Amino acid sequence: MTRTASEPHSPGAPAETDTIRVAVSTVIFTLRRLAGSDAVQVVLPLVRRTRDPHEGQWALPGGWLDATEGLDAAASRTLAETTGLAPSYLEQLYAFGAVDRSPTRVVSIVYWALLRADEITDGSVENVQWFDAAALPELAFDHNEIVGYALWRLRNKVGYSRIAHGLLADEFTLADLREVYEAILGRRLDPANFRRQVENSGTLIPTDRFRTGSHRPARLYRYNQDVELADRGPLDARH
Amino acid sequence: MTRTASEPHSPGAPAETDTIRVAVSTVIFTLRRLAGSDAVQVVLPLVRRTRDPHEGQWALPGGWLDATEGLDAAASRTLAETTGLAPSYLEQLYAFGAVDRSPTRVVSIVYWALLRADEITDGSVENVQWFDAAALPELAFDHNEIVGYALWRLRNKVGYSRIAHGLLADEFTLADLREVYEAILGRRLDPANFRRQVENSGTLIPTDRFRTGSHRPARLYRYNQDVELADRGPLDARH
DNA sequence: GCAAAAGTGTTCATAGTACACCCATGC
DNA sequence: GCATGGGTGTACTATGAACACTTTTGC
Numbered sequence: 001m002t003r004t005a006s007e008p009h010s011p012g013a014p015a016e017t018d019t020i021r022v023a024v025s026t027v028i029f030t031l032r033r034l035a036g037s038d039a040v041q042v043v044l045p046l047v048r049r050t051r052d053p054h055e056g057q058w059a060l061p062g063g064w065l066d067a068t069e070g071l072d073a074a075a076s077r078t079l080a081e082t083t084g085l086a087p088s089y090l091e092q093l094y095a096f097g098a099v100d101r102s103p104t105r106v107v108s109i110v111y112w113a114l115l116r117a118d119e120i121t122d123g124s125v126e127n128v129q130w131f132d133a134a135a136l137p138e139l140a141f142d143h144n145e146i147v148g149y150a151l152w153r154l155r156n157k158v159g160y161s162r163i164a165h166g167l168l169a170d171e172f173t174l175a176d177l178r179e180v181y182e183a184i185l186g187r188r189l190d191p192a193n194f195r196r197q198v199e200n201s202g203t204l205i206p207t208d209r210f211r212t213g214s215h216r217p218a219r220l221y222r223y224n225q226d227v228e229l230a231d232r233g234p235l236d237a238r239h
Numbered sequence: 240m241t242r243t244a245s246e247p248h249s250p251g252a253p254a255e256t257d258t259i260r261v262a263v264s265t266v267i268f269t270l271r272r273l274a275g276s277d278a279v280q281v282v283l284p285l286v287r288r289t290r291d292p293h294e295g296q297w298a299l300p301g302g303w304l305d306a307t308e309g310l311d312a313a314a315s316r317t318l319a320e321t322t323g324l325a326p327s328y329l330e331q332l333y334a335f336g337a338v339d340r341s342p343t344r345v346v347s348i349v350y351w352a353l354l355r356a357d358e359i360t361d362g363s364v365e366n367v368q369w370f371d372a373a374a375l376p377e378l379a380f381d382h383n384e385i386v387g388y389a390l391w392r393l394r395n396k397v398g399y400s401r402i403a404h405g406l407l408a409d410e411f412t413l414a415d416l417r418e419v420y421e422a423i424l425g426r427r428l429d430p431a432n433f434r435r436q437v438e439n440s441g442t443l444i445p446t447d448r449f450r451t452g453s454h455r456p457a458r459l460y461r462y463n464q465d466v467e468l469a470d471r472g473p474l475d476a477r478h
Numbered sequence: 479g480c481a482a483a484a485g486t487g488t489t490c491a492t493a494g495t496a497c498a499c500c501c502a503t504g505c
Numbered sequence: 506g507c508a509t510g511g512g513t514g515t516a517c518t519a520t521g522a523a524c525a526c527t528t529t530t531g532c
Contacts, residue, residue: 019306020260020261020304020306020335021259022259022346023263054378056408065259065336065346066478067258067259067338067344068338069339070336070338071334071335071337071346081328083396092333092334094331094474095310095331095334095348096310097261097304097309097310097313097348098309098310099306099307099308099309105306107261107304107346107348109334111337111347145473148473149472149473149474152472152473153472156472173484174484174485175483175484182520190521190522190523190524191483191485192484192485192486192487192523193485193521193522193523195484195485195486196486196521197520197521200520212530212531213530213531214482214483214530214531215481215482215483215484215529215530215531216482216483216484216529216530216531217484217487217529217530218483218484218485219484219485233388233391234387234388234391235388236409236508237332280503291491353523402524412511413512414510414511427493429496429497430510430511430512431496431498431512431514432494432495432512433514434513435513436493436494439493451503451504452503452504453503453504453509453510454502454503454504454508454509454510454511455501455502455503455504455509455510455511455512456502456503456511457510457511457512458511458512
C-alpha cells in the first residue's frame with residue numbers, strides 16, 4: 001500500500017488512463033403462464049447486442065449514466081429506451097465493478113424491477129426477447145452472475161416483503177397470489193395455510209367482487225396501501 | 240424521453256461535459272465501552288476534510304476508484320489509506336448517485352465494515368476521530384443519510400446473520416455476544432433466552448476455557464466457521 | 479351427481495418470551 | 506454470608522405445517 005489517492009470529491013478529473021465509465025442495467029422480472037396453462041415461470045427480457053464486445057449475445061437492458069440524471073432516473077430511462085417497458089417496482093440491486101468484466105473499465109449500477117401482467121407491452125421492440133429465468137443462455141459480460149444474484153434477492157425478499165404486489169394487477173384472487181409465490185419460490189404452498197397467513201398479515205383488503213368462470217367463485221382482493229412492510233428502510237423515503 | 244443513449248459497454252468515451260467520477264467510501268462500525276463501563280455504544284471513524292467542498296467538515300473515509308482495481312479492493316485500500324484500519328468484515332452497501340450530492344458529478348459506491356475490538360489501531364492517524372453513531376454532527380455531502388442507511392442495515396442484518404462475529408475477538412463469552420446485540424438493537428435481551436437461541440443455532444462451539452475475574456467464571460466460545468447463514472447469497476462465493 | 483377449486487377447522491411441532499430458580503465466584 | 510452474573514427449568518403464546526372437512530360453482 002504505497003500508492004496515495006487524491007482526496008475524494010476534490011476538483012480535477014483523473015488522467016485519461018484512469019477513465020472509468022458508469023453504466024446502468026436492470027434485471028426485469030415478470031411471470032408468464034405456459035401454453036399448457038398450469039405452470040407459471042419467471043421470465044425476463046434481454047437485448048441482443050449489436051456491437052462489440054459480445055456482439056450478437058444477449059445482455060441486460062441498460063445504457064450509460066447521463067451526467068444530468070440520478071441513478072434511479074437512469075435506470076428508468078435506459079430500460080424504457082431499450083425495451084419500452086415502465087415497471088412499477090424498481091430498486092437498486094448492486095454495483096458491479098470488477099476490472100475484467102468488460103474490455104474497457106465499466107462500473108455497472110444494476111437495478112431490478114417487477115412488471116405486472118398489465119404492464120407488459122410486448123411486441124414492437126427490436127432485438128428484445130423474453131427468456132425463462134431458470135434456463136438462460138450464456139449472456140454477455142458478467143450478466144449471468146448478475147441475474148443469479150437478482151433471482152436470489154427476489155426469492156429472499158418475497159419472504160418478508162410484499163413485492164408480489166409488483167407482479168399482480170389491482171384485483172386478484174388468493175389463488176393468483178399463491179401462484180406468484182409458488183413460481184418465485186419454486187414449490188407448492190398449502191392453499192389453506194397460505195390463505196390464513198396472508199389474511200392475518202393485514203396487507204390485503206377483500207372486495208365485494210368475485211371471479212367466476214370455473215367452479216366456485218373466488219373473492220377478489222386488493223393490496224392495502226397503508227401497510228408498509230420492512231423494505232428498504234430509510235432509503236424508501238426518497239420515493 | 241427524446242434522448243438517445245449510446246450502447247452500453249461500447250468504446251468511445253463520453254464528452255467532457257458528461258464526466259462522472261466514481262468514488263468509494265466506507266461506513267466503519269465498531270463498539271466502544273463508555274468510561275462508566277456499563278453502556279456500550281456503536282461508534283464510527285470520520286475524516287476531517289482538508290479541501291473544498293465541505294472543507295473542515297467530517298466525512299466518511301474514502302477515495303477515488305482506481306481504474307486498475309475492483310470495487311472491493313478500492314474500499315479496502317481507501318479506508319486503509321485514510322484511517323489505517325483493516326476491517327475483517329467488509330460488504331457493499333449501496334451506490335449513491337444523486338446529481339446534486341456534490342458540486343461535481345460523483346457516484347459513490349459505499350461499503351460498510353465491522354471492526355473487531357482487536358482490530359482497532361487507534362491513535363497515529365491524522366484528522367480521524369471516532370463518533371457515537373447515535374449522535375453525529377452534520378457531515379459533508381449526503382453522508383448523514385448514508386450512515387443512517389448503514390445503521391439500518393446493521394440492525395436489520397444482525398437479526399438473521401451472524402455478523403456480530405465481525406465485532407468480537409476469537410473467543411468471547413455469551414455475555415460479550417449479548418452485549419453486541421444489545422448495543423446494535425438498542426434494547427436489553429433476556430440472558431437466559433439469548434443463551435438458548437444462540438446455542439441452538441449451531442453457530443457457536445464451546446471451548447474448555449473460562450473467563451474469570453468477576454463472580455462465576457463464564458465459558459468462552461468461538462464461532463463455528465463451517466456454518467454459513469443466509470448472507471449475501473451467490474455473491475459470497477467471490478470472497 | 480360429480481369434479482374441482484374455495485374456504486374452514488383441528489391438531490401437532492416448533493420458536494420465542496417471561497420469569498422463577500439454582501450455581502459458582504469475588505469480596 | 507452476600508451480591509452478582511452464569512446457567513437451567515418451565516410454562517405460556519404465537520406461528521407454521523399437515524391434513525381432514527365443508528361449500529359452491531360448472532358441467
